[in-house]
Amino acid sequence: xxxxxxxxxxxxxxxxxxxxxxxxxxxxxxxxxxxxxxxxxxxxxxxxxxxxxxxxxxxxxxxxxxxxxxxxxxxxxxxxxxxxxxxxxxxxxxxxxxxxxxxxxxxxxxxx
Amino acid sequence: xxxxxxxxxxxxxxxxxxxxxxxxxxxxxxxxxxxxxxxxxxxxxxxxxxxxxxxxxxxxxxxxxxxxxxxxxxxxxxxxxxxxxxxxxxxxxxxxxxxxxxxxxxxxxxxxxxx
Numbered sequence: 001x002x003x004x005x006x007x008x009x010x011x012x013x014x015x016x017x018x019x020x021x022x023x024x025x026x027x028x029x030x031x032x033x034x035x036x037x038x039x040x041x042x043x044x045x046x047x048x049x050x051x052x053x054x055x056x057x058x059x060x061x062x063x064x065x066x067x068x069x070x071x072x073x074x075x076x077x078x079x080x081x082x083x084x085x086x087x088x089x090x091x092x093x094x095x096x097x098x099x100x101x102x103x104x105x106x107x108x109x110x111x112x
Numbered sequence: 113x114x115x116x117x118x119x120x121x122x123x124x125x126x127x128x129x130x131x132x133x134x135x136x137x138x139x140x141x142x143x144x145x146x147x148x149x150x151x152x153x154x155x156x157x158x159x160x161x162x163x164x165x166x167x168x169x170x171x172x173x174x175x176x177x178x179x180x181x182x183x184x185x186x187x188x189x190x191x192x193x194x195x196x197x198x199x200x201x202x203x204x205x206x207x208x209x210x211x212x213x214x215x216x217x218x219x220x221x222x223x224x225x226x227x
Contacts, residue, residue, distance in 0.1 A: 042217045092155055101146055103156040
């Protein structure tokens, strides 16, 4: 099974600033996925990050707001840019291995 | 478009009860189904993975069944404990490829087990 870590675990940020979330996996994976979970909601896929190419964003999410890096097969970052209170959510990194989906512990973001 | 629903939305039971959580999906052409547990403010822990060719999977006090033709899965928790209190999410993987958009979550069932 894949073990995923995320940094930071939580943060409180001011409106208009940006936060970069890091995701580290203990094994090499082809694709990494970024999800958002707004308060009281289920998970929504933001984008799929493939090493060496541009991330693929889902409807409603754009690269300018959520730039993603994927420099190697074990690491990815998601930046939440120009934050507003509506961005307050848990952001989760995920990978798929052996047909099973694994998730990181999440980053709890509060925007004031 | 695949849609996943879960019933009930919330459930409160006394300790020791056996309980069933339900998950339904609209498109039965799935690749697999996975049950997760999420503690408040935390990430997801994978509980059980059922391939489309399987009928059920068991892990400890948990048993998950899959009926593809009717678009349903159930998660059975035996002898519930206060530590089982969490939100339980089911997710359906629609295709074999690795693209993320084919992995669809239900809204979850919030379980409280009272001591």
